[in-house]
Amino acid sequence: MRLLRSTDMALRVLMRLAVAGETSPTTREVAADMGVPYTHAAKVVAELQHRGLVETRRGRGGGLSLTEAGRGASVGRIVRALEGEGDVADCEGATPCPLNADCRLRGALRRAQEAFYASLDPLTVADMVAAPTGPLLLGLPSARRAS
Numbered sequence: 196m197r198l199l200r201s202t203d204m205a206l207r208v209l210m211r212l213a214v215a216g217e218t219s220p221t222t223r224e225v226a227a228d229m230g231v232p233y234t235h236a237a238k239v240v241a242e243l244q245h246r247g248l249v250e251t252r253r254g255r256g257g258g259l260s261l262t263e264a265g266r267g268a269s270v271g272r273i274v275r276a277l278e279g280e281g282d283v284a285d286c287e288g289a290t291p292c293p294l295n296a297d298c299r300l301r302g303a304l305r306r307a308q309e310a311f312y313a314s315l316d317p318l319t320v321a322d323m324v325a326a327p328t329g330p331l332l333l334g335l336p337s338a339r340r341a342s
C-alpha cells in the first residue's frame with residue numbers, strides 16, 4: 196500500500212515539529228528541511244492546523260509548533276483521516292470495475308488496508324522521533340540553526 200504524497204508530507208512535517216522544542220520553525224524552514232515543496236507544505240500545515248495537531252503564530256518570532264494533541268496523536272488515526280475511506284483498488288473509478296458489486300478481492304483488500312492502519316494505531320508522533328530518527332531531524336539545517 197502506498198501513501199498519498201500529501202499524507203507522507205504531513206507526517207514529515209509532524210516529525211520535524213516534534214523535535215522543535217521551544218523553537219517555532221516557519222513553514223518555509225520545515226519545507227526546506229523535509230524536502231517538501233513550499234506550496235504543498237503550506238496546504239499540509241493548514242490541514243494539520245484544522246485538525247488541531249499544529250499551531251501557527253504569525254508575525255515576527257512566529258512559526259509552527261506541535262500541539263499536545265499532535266504529539267500524542269496516533270499515527271494510524273492520522274493516516275486514516277488523511278487517506279480517506281477510499282478503496283485500495285480503483286473499483287468505482289471513471290470506468291467502474293464490473294465486479295465491484297460483489298467482489299471477494301475487494302473485501303480482502305479492505306481487510307488488508309484495515310490491518311495496515313491497525314498496525315500504525317499504537318504508534319504516536321512522539322514515538323516516531325525516538326532515536327535514530329530524532330537525532331537525524333535535529334541535524335537538519337533549520338533545527339541546527341535554532342539550537
Ligand code: SF4
Nearest residue numbers: 286292294295298301
Ligand atoms: S476486481 Fe475487485 S478489487 Fe479489483 S477493481 Fe474490481 S471490484 Fe475492485
